[in-house]
Every structure is written in C-alpha cells, then in structure tokens.
Amino acid sequence: MSASQAIYAGWMEIPRSAMVPEAPERAQEDALAALVHQYASTLYRVAFSALRNAHDAEDAVQEAFLRVLRHRDALGEVRNHRVWLIRIVWNIVLDRKRRAKTRPETDDVAELARVLPANGLSAEQRAAAAQHHAHVLGCVEKLPAKERQVLQLSAFDELSSVEIAAVLGITESSVRSRLFRARNLMAGLLNHARSLR
Amino acid sequence: MISNPHDSFTQGAVPGSAEETLLLIASLPAPNGLEERVEAVLRSAPRGGQVLPWPKTFRPASFHIDRPWLRVAAAAAIAFVVVGGGWGVYSRVERQQAAKVIVVPARPAATGGFSNAGAIRTPQTLNGPVLAQPADASSAANRPADATGKRSIKKKRRPAPAAKARNSAAATVAPGK
Numbered sequence: 001m002s003a004s005q006a007i008y009a010g011w012m013e014i015p016r017s018a019m020v021p022e023a024p025e026r027a028q029e030d031a032l033a034a035l036v037h038q039y040a041s042t043l044y045r046v047a048f049s050a051l052r053n054a055h056d057a058e059d060a061v062q063e064a065f066l067r068v069l070r071h072r073d074a075l076g077e078v079r080n081h082r083v084w085l086i087r088i089v090w091n092i093v094l095d096r097k098r099r100a101k102t103r104p105e106t107d108d109v110a111e112l113a114r115v116l117p118a119n120g121l122s123a124e125q126r127a128a129a130a131q132h133h134a135h136v137l138g139c140v141e142k143l144p145a146k147e148r149q150v151l152q153l154s155a156f157d158e159l160s161s162v163e164i165a166a167v168l169g170i171t172e173s174s175v176r177s178r179l180f181r182a183r184n185l186m187a188g189l190l191n192h193a194r195s196l197r
Numbered sequence: 198m199i200s201n202p203h204d205s206f207t208q209g210a211v212p213g214s215a216e217e218t219l220l221l222i223a224s225l226p227a228p229n230g231l232e233e234r235v236e237a238v239l240r241s242a243p244r245g246g247q248v249l250p251w252p253k254t255f256r257p258a259s260f261h262i263d264r265p266w267l268r269v270a271a272a273a274a275i276a277f278v279v280v281g282g283g284w285g286v287y288s289r290v291e292r293q294q295a296a297k298v299i300v301v302p303a304r305p306a307a308t309g310g311f312s313n314a315g316a317i318r319t320p321q322t323l324n325g326p327v328l329a330q331p332a333d334a335s336s337a338a339n340r341p342a343d344a345t346g347k348r349s350i351k352k353k354r355r356p357a358p359a360a361k362a363r364n365s366a367a368a369t370v371a372p373g374k
Contacts (some may be wrong), residue, residue: 036235041227049222058231062238069239115225136218155219186215 001112014089026073036065039082042158043089049152050093052137060096064089086159087167090149112137147182154179164193 043064047057068075078084112130121129134164140148153164154175161179165172 032239033236036232036239040232040235044227044231045223045225048225049219052222054228056233058228061231062235065235065239066242069242116221130228132214133218136215137222139215140219152219152223155222155223190215 011111021197028075031075032065032069032072035068035081035085039085040065042082043085046086046153046156047089047093050097051153054111055117056096060089062091067092069158080163082158083163083166086163087169090153090167094149133148135193136190139186139193140191143182147185150175150178151182151186 001128041063043061044057047060048054051057051060064085068085110130112133114132116126116133128145140151143151150164151154153159153167154161159167161172165175168175170178
C-alpha cells in the first residue's frame with residue numbers, strides 16, 4: 001500500500017464505536033445495575049444511621065443513584081466505587097438533615113421499635129430496648145457535627161479509617177483524633193444522663 | 198497500614214450500651230426489594246440527550262468501501278462535486294458594480310443673470326375691508342395749529358338738562374297754539 005493509499009484509507013476509516021452507538025450506553029446501564037445490586041443495601045444502612053427513618057433513607061439511596069446516572073460517563077474514572085457512592089449518599093444525608101427539623105426522641109423510639117429485630121423479646125422488652133437506643137442516639141445527636149459524623153461512620157464494619165477519611169474529605173489522622181474526642185464526649189454525656197437518673 | 202476504627206471502637210471510652218446501639222443501627226438490613234425499586238426509579242428517570250441511530254438501510258456500514266482505488270475515486274468524486282458546485286455559484290454571482298449616478302442638469306449660475314437687488318417677494322394677501330375716511334377729516338387736517346403747537350380740538354357741547362326740558366316743553370305747546 002502506498003503512502004497516499006494509506007492516508008486515504010485512514011481518512012475514510014469509520015470507527016467501530018460510531019457504527020454501534022448502543023454498545024457504550026448498554027455497558028453503562030449494566031455497570032449501573034451492578035452497582036445498585038452490590039451497594040444499595042450498604043448505602044441504605046449508611047443513610048439510615050444518620051437519618052433514622054426508613055423512607056428517608058431509601059429516598060437518599062435513590063437520589064444517590066440518580067446522581068450516579070447523571071454522571072455515568074465518569075464511572076470509568078472512579079477507582080473505589082464503594083467509597084465514592086458512600087460519599088455521595090453521605091452528602092445527600094447531610095443536606096437532608098440540614099433542611100429537616102431536629103427529630104424528637106419519640107420519633108426515634110417509634111421507628112426503632114418498628115425496625116429493630118425481635119430476638120425473642122417480649123413487646124415490653126422491645127419497647128424498653130427501643131427507648132434505650134433512642135436515648136443513646138439522642139446523646140449522639142448532641143455531639144459536635146464533626147465528631148458525630150466520624151463516630152457514625154466508624155460503626156460500619158466495612159469502612160476503614162482511610163475510607164472514612166475519603167468519605168469526609170479529611171486526613172486519616174483527623175479521623176483518629178475526632179473519633180477519640182467523640183468517644184470521650186459520648187462517655188461524658190452517658191455518665192451525666194446516668195447520674196441524673 | 199490501614200487500620201480499622203471498628204477494632205478500637207470496643208476499646209474506647211464509649212460505654213458498651215452506646216457501642217451496641219451504633220453497631221445495631223449500622224447493621225440493620227435493607228428493606229426487601231430496595232434494589233428493584235431503585236432500578237425502577239433509574240429506568241423512569243429522564244435521560245440526557247441521545248443520538249438517534251441511523252436506519253439499518255442507511256447505516257454507514259452499508260457504504261463501507263473495501264478497495265483502496267474505489268476510496269480514492271469516491272474521494273475525488275466528492276472533491277469534484279464540491280469544487281464544481283462552488284465554482285458554479287461563484288461564476289453566476291455578478292460582481293458588484295459601481296453605483297449608478299443620476300446626472301442632474303446644472304442650473305444657470307447666479308452670477309451671470311439678473312439680480313433681484315435685494316427685493317423680497319411677499320405673497321399677495323386677501324384685500325380686507327377698507328375704512329372710508331370722513332370728509333371733515335381732511336378739513337381738520339388743514340386747520341392751523343395753536344400758538345403752543347397743539348391743535349385745538351373743539352368738543353361738541355351737549356345741551357344742559359334745563360334747556361333740554363324747555364325745548365321739549367315748547368315743542369309740546371307749539372301745536373296747540
């Protein structure tokens with residue numbers, strides 16, 4: 001093949017992707033469906049730990065995946081999908097909490113009594129457990145926002161301190177120091193409540 | 198080294214009950230059918246702009262040319278059509294000509310003709326009513342002036358009221374005489 005033929009051949013070449021436009025679209029949809037199946041429950045638990053309402057948590061998860069759908073072209077550039085998705089849902093949760101009013105403890109008691117596993121407890125014991133958990137969560141809410149966020153995320157088994165740092169956009173040492181402060185504050189709050197009783 | 202904060206969670210100052218609560222909340226199972234609901238929402242969500250595919254009969258794949266000389270010929274034909282069309286348009290378009298000037302006959306020079314000597318023509322207006330001058334006005338004008346230079350204007354004396362009454366009484370008596 002001469003040089004001119006090679007030039008013309010390259011010039012007239014039609015890329016394969018232009019001939020089959022549905023292929024990348026379908027690949028993105030498949031990748032998104034896989035993300036939904038893999039991480040929806042994790043995102044739900046992260047959202048529920050902060051919102052403490054099943055419907056709100058599910059809405060947050062759906063909104064997170066809608067955001068992913070909007071930016072599906074960037075899916076290939078993301079290194080850690082899990083942390084990326086948790087960060088998205090965490091930002092949504094924070095936005096919602098900022099807009100919503102402070103939840104009364106009675107709402108938490110009712111919601112916890114509904115969602116907590118029975119584990120062979122009687123109705124009275126379940127109610128008492130729900131009340132106790134709601135009281136603990138009320139103490140968590142009294143913590144400063146930075147410490148509270150680290151404490152809530154650290155309760156998840158699957159999140160390391162590096163990943164918590166990536167979700168919150170801080171350094172790992174900040175995560176450690178905030179966690180330490182949060183635990184101390186939490187112990188103080190619980191002891192104070194116990195002494196009042 | 199990646200450390201898990203959960204490992205030190207149990208060793209911290211948080212009392213066991215609080216730790217238990219947080220772990221319990223974090224481990225709550227997701228509701229059934231969550232994935233399906235999320236997928237349904239994603240399916241019904243409006244997508245961004247989408248490029249419509251070509252119909253199968255007009256797909257670029259059907260015009261794919263394998264032989265190189267045919268490609269060259271096709272490229273030459275396209276170039277010929279483009280250049281020929283451009284030349285056709287160019288040759289038909291008239292070039293812009295200079296603007297036509299309407300020649301106006303020159304007026305005779307003002308210096309060579311008669312001048313109006315500064316006279317200004319005024320249009321004729323309608324003749325209005327003319328006030329007739331009384332005849333005495335001319336005689337009064339001819340009368341000589343006083344020593345002071347002022348003209349004496351004699352006022353016509355009006356008769357006194359007593360004389361007026363007398364005259365009227367005489368007029369009434371007279372027919373009866």
